[in-house]
Amino acid sequence: MAAGSLLVAAVVYAVLTQVHATSPLWLVLLGASMYAGGAVAAMTIGSELIMGAVPPERAGAAAAVVETSSEFGGALGMAVLGSIGVAVYRSDLAASAPAHLPAPAVGAARSTLGGALSAASHLPAGLNGELTAAARAAFSHGLDTAALGAAIAMVVAAVFCARFFRGVRVVSAAGHEGATPATLHEPARP
DSSP: OOOHHHHHHHHHHHHHHTTTSSSOOHHHHHHHHHHOOOOOOOHHHHOOOOHHSSGGHHHHHHHHHHHHHHHHHHHHHHHHHHHHHHHHHHHHHHHHHTTOOOHHHHHHHHOHHHHHHHHHHHHHHHHHHHHHHHHHHHHEEEEEEEEHHHHHHHHHHHHHHHSSSSSSSOOHHHHHHTOOOOOOEEOOOO
């Protein structure tokens, strides 16, 4: 289930690599909700496995570790993929922006898409359109590249889950006298 959920997220990320400057916003929003659904389903399964495997007296510590790792993983993923997207944006914009832009407009345009659109609004009509088109194309390419990186990461995570967690189940010994708390049991490997 976890591997399948991660593959759903990977497929949606792969679809998002086809977003262009003229793509409708609803496509990006729909894709974001679908990849989030796949990733959250996998995280829920992982959380259930962890919480079901710890003794009740350690449930608080286990929940803290699960939540902390979830937050850290999300922040790290956004930082890495965001850095890739920004690097591509800046590189593309440097190569495709009009050569005769004023220095303040170049600085603002290189910082963010919003900065580029704001700088373009203060330029003459011809430069305005060139900078706006270049910035939107560069941003779309950065988004596409970050989505490709995320798709690859999801496929790797899905393969990892399928390889190492196939057949793992939580066995609860509740209701048996003298039983120990729930433990994870792996199937015998050939």
